[in-house]
Amino acid sequence: MPMSAASDRVRLARAALDAALLTDGVASAHPGFGRAHLTSEGSQRLEGVLVSARADDRYDVALALVAYPVPLHDLADRIRAAIARSARASGLEGALGEISVAFEDVRSREAS
Amino acid sequence: MIALARALVRLVSFVLLLALATSGLAIAVFSIEGGKTGLSAQGLAKLVHLPQLRQTVAHFLHALEAGGSIALVALAAGLGAILLGLVLLAGVVVPRRERLLELSNDGAGRISARRRPLAQVARALIEPAKGLTEASVSVRPRRSSGGRVRVSAAHTRSARPADVEGEARRRLEGLTGEFKLRARIRTHPASGSGRAD
Numbered sequence: 495m496p497m498s499a500a501s502d503r504v505r506l507a508r509a510a511l512d513a514a515l516l517t518d519g520v521a522s523a524h525p526g527f528g529r530a531h532l533t534s535e536g537s538q539r540l541e542g543v544l545v546s547a548r549a550d551d552r553y554d555v556a557l558a559l560v561a562y563p564v565p566l567h568d569l570a571d572r573i574r575a576a577i578a579r580s581a582r583a584s585g586l587e588g589a590l591g592e593i594s595v596a597f598e599d600v601r602s603r604e605a606s
Numbered sequence: 607m608i609a610l611a612r613a614l615v616r617l618v619s620f621v622l623l624l625a626l627a628t629s630g631l632a633i634a635v636f637s638i639e640g641g642k643t644g645l646s647a648q649g650l651a652k653l654v655h656l657p658q659l660r661q662t663v664a665h666f667l668h669a670l671e672a673g674g675s676i677a678l679v680a681l682a683a684g685l686g687a688i689l690l691g692l693v694l695l696a697g698v699v700v701p702r703r704e705r706l707l708e709l710s711n712d713g714a715g716r717i718s719a720r721r722r723p724l725a726q727v728a729r730a731l732i733e734p735a736k737g738l739t740e741a742s743v744s745v746r747p748r749r750s751s752g753g754r755v756r757v758s759a760a761h762t763r764s765a766r767p768a769d770v771e772g773e774a775r776r777r778l779e780g781l782t783g784e785f786k787l788r789a790r791i792r793t794h795p796a797s798g799s800g801r802a803d
Contacts, residue, residue: 527705560723563726565727566719567710567785570709574714
């Protein structure tokens with residue numbers, strides 16, 4: 495039986511997480527309080543991202559991240575912009591809703 | 607205070623539920639038989655000395671009706687019970703202080719951070735301030751949204767406190783300016799600090 499293609503929700507979760515992790519200032523993903531920021535993709539789990547469907551056929555993205563000590567608002571703006579670009583490149587711009595970012599921890603660059 | 611009230615609510619709830627469960631179990635067990643002895647309801651009443659308890663309570667209530675010192679004790683106990691009730695109500699009704707501090711929430715989504723990383727970022731931002739030797743930062747969220755950043759900054763003896771505070775505040779603007787955070791900065795000379803400025 496052929497494997498079904500990933501849903502928009504999972505594709506968006508992967509695109510958002512990849513884009514966030516590539517943003518300068520983000521150290522890593524974090525599972526969130528109570529491991530709430532997890533998206534299942536078959537047997538795999540994307541840690542640090544939760545994508546939830548809205549009533550208007552779009553998806554809200556919530557990220558839990560570990561950041562380096564940098565101004566957080568600027569970092570959150572850059573993460574959002576990177577996710578929007580990534581969603582556009584994946585043909586998912588119409589599916590993207592709100593992007594929430596939670597900084598769960600901070601790590602120094604020396605520790606990485 | 608609210609944390610104490612919340613702990614009290616948890617304790618009282620636990621004790622009451624335990625008492626309720628124990629009473630229910632006892633009543634269930636003592637409903638197995640009928641009559642006045644053995645595992646009967648009347649047997650349970652005798653076992654826990656309910657008739658004596660009724661007499662004791664009757665004496666106590668009768669004494670309460672009298673004036674004098676006993677009435678004052680009763681008044682104090684009544685006021686104490688009201689106060690305890692208010693504390694328990696506060697523990698239930700007053701919202702929990704968010705551990706995840708909401709920094710902004712516009713149409714694009716929510717930006718939030720935990721207290722510890724926020725304090726770490728604040729410390730990293732102000733540490734390069736000229737004349738500053740050490741900074742301790744704590745972040746206290748408000749119950750609604752936003753919060754307060756408290757900074758205790760030690761400076762060299764040759765540095766002007768106002769300059770250190772001004773620069774620390776300017777550096778913190780990257781954090782406080784965009785978010786619903788208020789900075790409160792206190793400066794003090796570093797104890798035993800050198801003059802190496």
